[in-house]
Amino acid sequence: MTDAQTAAERIAELRSEIEHHNYRYYVLDEPNVPDAEYDRLFRELRALEEEHPQLVTPESPTQRVGGEALTVFGTVKHEVPMLSLGNAFEEQDLVDFARRVREGLDLPAGDLFGDGGKVEYSCEPKLDGLAVSLLYENGQLVRGATRGDGTTGEDITANVRTIRNIPLKLHGTGWPPVLEVRGEIFMSKAGFEKLNARQAELGGKTFANPRNAAAGSLRQLDSKITASRPLELCSYGVGRSDGELPKTHYDLLQALKKWGLPISRELKKANDIQACLDYYRDIGARRDELPYEIDGVVFKVNDIGQQRELGFRAREPRWAIAHKFPAREEVTELLDVEFQVGRTGAITPVARLQPVQVAGVTVSNATLHNMDEVARLGVMIGDTVIVRRAGDVIPQILGVIADRRPSDAREVHVPERCPVCGSDVERTQLIKRSKGRETVSEGSIYRCVGRLACQAQLKQAIIHFVSRRAMDIDGLGDKIVEQLVDRELVRSPADLYTLTYEQVFDLxxxxxxxxxxxxxxxxxxxxxxxxxxxxxxxxxxxGEETAKLLARSLGNLERISRALPEVLTYLPDVGNEVAYEIHRFFSDEHNQTVIRQLLERGVALQDEGGVHPEYAASTTLAGFLGKLDIPYVAVTGAKNLAERFKSLDALIEADWLDLSAMKGVNERAKRAVREFFEDPDRSAKSRAIEAQLREFGMHWESERKKVEGLPLTGQTWVLTGTLEAMSRDVAKERLEALGAKVAGSVSAKTNCVVAGPGAGSKLAKASELGVKVLDENAFIAALDAMS
Known part of the structure; x- marks a missing residue:
């Protein structure tokens, strides 16, 4: 077989596979390989066709874009083709692009005596969404279309009209009578998370990533569904235009912005290719802070006259390129699944992978979260899987390429015994409490029952105990903790305070x-x-915030440790499940022993006090009755019962005549009240809760205390950049002590942003919204003035 024959066979295979992926990506919106895998196949095909130009055919994927339009939508013919961009993966690729641009414009390359002919570029992030065309006639939006195969797209006019940041009529004046705007429809990270949470709550389909969510939302036959999704447009160019437009790409986008069309806030000009590289590095460093997903940066020759001079290749313009970031998704083999034991005994499946480069880092392990996730993914040992890594997030498996499953693939099973200590492994139970009843179902977590007798749990518990935000014991790293536990010098956190010089010196x-x-x-x-x-x-x-809430609200360890779940739920953001976890922890005899030993060995809590005045006499009898979850007793019924009987004792002791004579409560609720309090356990528990509320000063008959407002009560502050005079943790503690809430993102409700050196998108958002901004010196001065 000749080289040409071998190449022809491989080219045929690549074309078939790429077309398959195009169909899944563009038509079904169900890609089953990451972009990096697709890019590799495409580069291999292009390289083979360049070596064997006689094998290039018009129908090759390198000669056109994407796939065919769905027939359920009307079709739209693009008068100006919507082409894709060439890609740069290395810095040298971008340098080569700049060289080709200079050569195409017949500009000097430069020598020892000068830089040659410089070319100005526009720079903007490459959003990970769906490309669309919007046609405006006399300023009115008349049509929206997908890119489709670049020549023919789908008519999605009804859907794009529902997207809030797309103007139905252009603003201002000066726009051409016919203007075709091109842009990317995308979904922000926050919008994507909310959509998936809502979908999961409703039992609907969740999406793998924001791009899939945006594509699936935009291509709904029912535009009401599209309207309910958090979609946004970012304009990046113009196709057809009947009229005069600005002479540079940057000025063109500024004109679109003036006419009411959103453009990238990160749009900038670069006077040479080195400035482009600087922009690429800057955006890459801030990638995780951006509110939307991007997969690279787009550079375009800024001068539109030069764009026309450079022209197009078969499927892409010669005057633009996408400089891609290292892939965050890759394909690799799942070699095995092992089980790790966490601080609370949770048995977590961990994927052992054939090592692969993801986002510039070699990944050999990935989290599988829990066995429900294993079942959802349908993953088996031996599968080819898609793994993703974003920023500092632990790599995770996104899906399985079922077509590549080997015949000897093995199912994943939870071990019956703890892999560390050999204790039994039990599946957790979920207890749902409502209207006086408990419903038990199986949870997704499996736990080792060995507790601190299990070395894995003990090590993790101590590592957490000594961490910076906990007891902040500097010098006790993971390896040292392992030595202390392995040598049985430490069997609980309390043993840290009995360590001697000789024991530590010997490590x-x-x-x-x-x-x-x-x-x-x-x-x-x-x-x-x-x-x-x-x-x-x-x-x-x-977590840290709930611990602060418990301390600030209940004032001392003794009250926190004795608080009943129903009393804990009076605190904001403490729901039933968290309240029962807290109560269960402090009721455990072993935990009580460890806490007692810690206090006996010299741990002295510094800021204990009384119950916060906000919670003194914060309850009502009606609210209390509501928390008892008596069947059929709603808010109005609880209020009427409270007004009629005035006290819990009177209600418990009321006979049927007392109940049947009252108004405002239906017969079914009256019977439920009687049955509830006839149960001696329920009536005793109700009295115990009331007694604790009275003891804590939270009873409706307790003395109300004056709440002295803190200077920043009700305000939201955001910290960004590097603080040099104090750590971010200290700054956060100072603000919280003054009553402020410290948030991680800027919104219209933010009162102030503290910006240190290196502040990025949060500072830009604050400026855009007109939020007050302080530098570190002004911040410290403000703290001193309020302290």
Whole structure:
């Protein structure tokens, strides 16, 4: 077989596979390989065709764009083809592009005495969405279409009219009588998360990523569905135009913005290719801060006259290129699934992968979350899987390429015994409490029952206990904790406070100074705030913010540890499940022993006090009755019962005549009240909850205390950039102590943004919304003035 024959066969295979992926991507909106895999296939095909030009055919994927339009929509013929862009994957690819541009414009290349002919470029992020064409006639939106195959698209006019940031009529004046705007329909990260949460709640289909969500939402036959989805447009150019337009791409986009069409906030000009590379690096560094997904940067020759001079290749313009970021999704083989044991005993499946480069990092492990996720993905050992890595997020498996499943693929099974300590593994139960009843169902988590007798749980519990936001014991890294546990010097967090010089000095890697430093760090941790201590205990479902809430609201450890679940639910953002987790933790005899030992060994909480005045006499009898979840007793019924009987005791002791004579409560609810309180356990529990509310000063008959407002109560602040005089953690604590909420994103409700060096998109958003901005010096001065 000749080389040409071999090449022809491979070219045929590649064309068939690429067309298959095009169909799934453009027509079905169900891609089953990541972009990086598609790009590899396309580059291989193009390289083979360049080596064997006699094998190039008009129907090759390299000669056209995408796939055919769906027949369920009307078709639209693009008068000016919607072409795709060539790609640059390395810096040299971009340098070569700049060289081709100069050569195409017949500009000097430069030498020792000068830079040659420079070309100005426009720069903007490459959004990961769906390309569309919007046709305006006399300023009115008359048609919307998808790109389709680049020549023929689908008529989606009814759907694009529902997208809120697309103007139905152009603003201002000066627009051409006919103007075809091109842009990307996308979904923000926040919008995508909300959509998936809503879909899951309704039992609907969830989406793998924002691009799929945007494409699926835009191509609905029912435009009401599209209207309910958080879609946005970002304009990036113009196709057909009957009239005069600006002479540069940058000015053209500014004109579109003036006419009411959204453009990228990151749009910039670059005076040479080096400035383009600087822009690429800057956007790459800020990629995870952007509110939308991008997969690269688009560079275009800015001068539209030069664009016309450069012209087009078969499927792409010569004057533009997409500089792609390293792929965040890759294809690799699932070699095995192992199970790790976490701090709370959760048994978590971890995928062991054939090592693969993802986003510039070699990935050999990925999380599978839990067995429900394994079932959802349908993953088996031996499968070819799609793995994704974004920023610092742990790599995860997105899906399986079922077509590549081998015949010897094996199912994933949870171990019956803990892989670390050999204890039994049990599946958790979910208890739903409503209207006085408990419904039990199987949870998605499996747990080792060995608790701190399991070394894995003990190590993770101590690593959490000593972490910076918990007890902040500097010098106790993971490896040192492992040594302490393996040598049985530490069997609980309390044992850290009994370590001797000799025990630490004998550890691997320790000398005299490092031993003294570690012991000093342990000693310095003996005076934590109540919030830090509660967080350090590692209570399931209790993060840093909930720990702060418990400390601020209930005031001391004794009240937190004794609080009944129903009392805890009076605190904001503490629901039933979290309340029961807190109560269960402090009711556990082993946990009680560890806490007692910590206090006996010198841990002294620094800021304990009374119940916060906000919660003094914060309850009502009607609200209390509502929390008891008596069947058929709604808000109005609870209010009427409270007004009639005035106290819990009177209601419990009421006979049927008392109940039947009252108005405002239906007969079914009256019987439910009687049956509820005739149960001695329920009436005793109700009295116990009331007694604790009275003891904590939260009872409706307790003395109401005056709430002294803090200077920043009700305000939302955002920290961005690098703070040099204090850490972000300290700045956050200072703000919270003054009553402020510290958020992670800027919105119209933000009161102030503190911006240090390196502040990026959050500062830009604040400026756009007119939010007050302080630099670090002004921030410190403001803190001092309020303290």
């Amino acid at each position: 691997e890697g320790f000398a005299d100074l490092s031993t003294k430093n570690l012991l000093a760090s342990i000693d310095n941790s003996r005076k934590p705030t109540l919030a830090r201590f509660v967080y350090a205990l590692g209570i399931p479902e209790v």
